[in-house]
Amino acid sequence: MKADQPALPKILVLASGSGTNFQALLDASRGRDFPGQIVALGCNQPKAFALERAAQANVETFVVNHKEFGSREEFDAALMAHILRYNPDLIVLAGFMRILTTDFVRAFRGKLVNIHPSLLPKYTGLNTHQRALDAGDAVHGVSIHFVTEELDGGPVIAQAEVTVTAEDTCETLAEKVQQKEHLLYPIVVRWFCEGRIQLGDEQVLFDGQAIETPMRLTDN
Numbered sequence: 001m002k003a004d005q006p007a008l009p010k011i012l013v014l015a016s017g018s019g020t021n022f023q024a025l026l027d028a029s030r031g032r033d034f035p036g037q038i039v040a041l042g043c044n045q046p047k048a049f050a051l052e053r054a055a056q057a058n059v060e061t062f063v064v065n066h067k068e069f070g071s072r073e074e075f076d077a078a079l080m081a082h083i084l085r086y087n088p089d090l091i092v093l094a095g096f097m098r099i100l101t102t103d104f105v106r107a108f109r110g111k112l113v114n115i116h117p118s119l120l121p122k123y124t125g126l127n128t129h130q131r132a133l134d135a136g137d138a139v140h141g142v143s144i145h146f147v148t149e150e151l152d153g154g155p156v157i158a159q160a161e162v163t164v165t166a167e168d169t170c171e172t173l174a175e176k177v178q179q180k181e182h183l184l185y186p187i188v189v190r191w192f193c194e195g196r197i198q199l200g201d202e203q204v205l206f207d208g209q210a211i212e213t214p215m216r217l218t219d220n
């Protein structure tokens with residue numbers, strides 16, 4: 001980066017597991033025109049493979065193991081302290097498997113997003129793919145939303161659909177959804193870094209205009 005160029009928006013990613021969404025964001029951020037920089041990865045699981053991905057990419061990491069804290073509030077306070085060291089412009093939950101407290105969410109309101117493996121408001125919480133199969137849904141998918149106090153209830157920014165077939169299992173459906181996740185998250189994070197996405201009064205603003213429905217990633 002040349003000395004006279006403004007610093008790029010700082011992205012901090014939180015993950016708990018494999019980190020394939022983190023990897024998709026890493027790969028996208030290596031593009032010459034990507035308008036943001038991933039400054040750190042935080043994990044609550046010391047053995048998360050996402051940490052290995054960060055090491056391979058020379059991205060700073062920190063671990064805050066939730067099992068070492070007596071309460072959710074204490075864990076969140078420790079996590080917040082690490083995050084504030086980086087002063088990120090955007091905090092991206094990428095398979096981060098801890099429910100965050102109201103204080104944490106409010107501290108980062110408008111710059112905290114999550115990717116959720118369902119077409120919200122359907123199937124908040126866990127085990128979304130099995131629930132879609134059990135319900136006999138013909139369509140399933142992924143949502144990217146602002147994180148609010150309500151679990152997976154924040155304003156939805158964008159979604160992508162996958163078709164469900166009779167041959168699908170939990171595993172095959174998860175794979176289909178993850179393929180769309182890896183396409184959608186880099187697009188939405190780019191929009192954030194370009195200043196095109198804001199959280200209004202419990203609604204999403206895109207280029208300054210409130211959007212009535214989430215933006216859809218289509219196959220064509």
Ligand SMILES: Nc1nc2c(c(=O)[nH]1)N[C@@H](CN(C=O)c1ccc(C(=O)N[C@@H](CCC(=O)O)C(=O)O)cc1)CN2
Binds near residue numbers: 096102151
């Ligand atoms: N306050 C909020 N916190 C979080 C949100 C949110 O919208 N508001 N999104 C989740 C992400 N998520 C689904 O997308 C999710 C993650 C974790 C859980 C959950 O039940 N976690 C359990 C532990 C489960 C485990 O360790 O395997 C828990 O925290 O007790 C539900 C949904 C991130 N946080």
Ligand SMILES: NCC(=O)N[C@@H]1O[C@H](COP(=O)([O-])[O-])[C@@H](O)[C@H]1O
Binds near residue numbers: 020022115
């Ligand atoms: N409720 C949160 C949740 O289930 N998130 C899901 O965890 C996976 C993480 O994969 P990754 O670690 O390979 O990115 C992703 O499929 C994401 O949608």
